[in-house]
Structure formats: C-alpha cells, structure tokens
Amino acid sequence: MPELPEVETARRGIAPHLVGQAIKRAIVRNRHLRWPVPRDLDAQIAGQVVRQVERRGKYLLLRLPVGSLILHLGMSGSLRIIDSDIPPDKHDHVDFVLANGRCLRLRDPRRFGAVLFTRRDPLQHKLLRQLGPEPLSDEFDGDFLYVKSRGRKIAVKLFIMDSKMVVGIGNIYANEALFLAGIHPKRAAGRISRERCQRLSVAIKQVLRAAIRAGGTTLRDFTAEDGQPGYFSLKLNVYGRAGEPCLVCGTPIRHLTLGQRSTYYCPHCQH
DNA sequence: AATCGCGCCTGACGGC
C-alpha cells in the first residue's frame, strides 16, 4: 500500500521521464477508479508538455501548461514508465502516451486510486485544499502537534493519521512512529505532553525519511516492473508482528483494532 | 466541532 514514502519514491522515479515530454494522448481503459476518470481527459491534456511532477501528501501533481493532472495510488496503485507498445495487463487502467514512444502506465487492481484533472490551481482542489502540513516540512514539529492536539480526545494514532492534521502518515508508519516515540496508540491526543509531542514529531520524520531512503535504494527505475515498496526493506518494529517479541524489551507485541485498522504496539515500551 | 463507522475493490490466504 503506497504511503507517503512510496509516493515520493514514485515521484522521483517518474519525474525524469516526464518533465519536458509531451503527452500525446491519454488512454483510459477503465474509468471506474475511486472517482470516475474524467471523460474528456484526453481532450484536456493531449499535446501538453509536462512541466513538473510534484507531490502533496499522497497525491501526485503533473503540472501542465494548461491545468494539472492529480493522481492518487490508493491502496494498490503503481506507476511505471514503459514502451507504449507493451500490451496492458487487465489492471492497467490508464496510459499517458508520451511523444518519445514511451508511456506512463497506471496499474491499480483495487481501484482505490484516482486520476483527475483540473484547469485551476490543484492545491485549491477540493481534495487538496484542506490538507494539513507535510510531515517532513519545518511547519510540522512538536509545537504544532502539541497545539493542535489540545482538548482532543481522539486516540493519538487516529489523530496523526488524519490528513487534515498532517498528511501522508498511513497505518504502517503510524504504528512504527508511535513505537519509536514510546506512545500508546490509544492515548488521547490531547493528553500528550509537549515533550512527548516533540518526540513523536521527530519519530514521524525519522520513519518517513528512512522509508524514502529505502525506496530510493531499492533499485526502482520505474522503467520496468515495479520494485518493492520502501517498507519491504525497512526494519518494522511492530507492524504485523503480533505475538512476536519486542525488538527492544522482548515483550510480545500486541494487536488491537483502532478505527477499523490494525494496530500493533509494545505494552511495555509504549504508554 | 469532533468523532465514528461505512463502503469502495481485489488478491492473498486459510479451512474444508
């Protein structure tokens, strides 16, 4: 499941192949993603040169002279740069055929992803407008977490996964960051001290940066089959390790469900 | 305003 580090890795992988290239046409084989792919997608983008590939949270923005493509990989989406004559798999829903004979191909078996187009500022798009700060930016720090969480009774894990608070922290990295910060996932967000908010913000940045590094070193050039997502080569301390010993203290890792999502923690290290 | 739970969708996996 692509989280922020995987999306950032994808951005870095595809950007060199796209920037300065004209999109000859868009081929939409299946419009039924999270939201319908616009019927006039091809008409909107055909002939336009990609100016920039940006990321905002887990959204990828392909900036064109007129408008922007907004892509989201959902749960199972992946992007590759391939020769445009390679026949599509049944889950290869959208192609962006480039002028150089290559093609940006979106595969998404579960179709939770999205391909949208806007002629306006994509950051003002309904889906992006209300997003919180980037977790790796200076704006996101212990003070930010502390101030925003005062009075909130919501479990801290759900709090840091709320994209209106801060973007890009998915389930895996939320679990891992809380372990590193020594905070119990169910603790009320508003009852975490300033010091521990600081620890948490540092842990979040640490986990995300490590995952981006891992993604970058996982030999992904995006010109062939997808490489592994970052977390495959990352040491996971708690995620998916229920019953196994904590790597710090040996206590069995516990599992619970929080907001319909799998949650893992060490009952000895996290309070 | 804050919080909670739903539903979209398919592949993997376990049990029989």
Added chain:
DNA sequence: TGCCGTCAGGCGCGAT
C-alpha cells in the same frame, strides 16, 4: 483442485 469466507486498507463522506 476448488470454493468460500475473511482480511487488508486510503480516505471521503454521511451520521451522530
């Protein structure tokens, strides 16, 4: 071998 139930999860949205 095959069938079936269960789980996984990003995230917007509607309900409370």
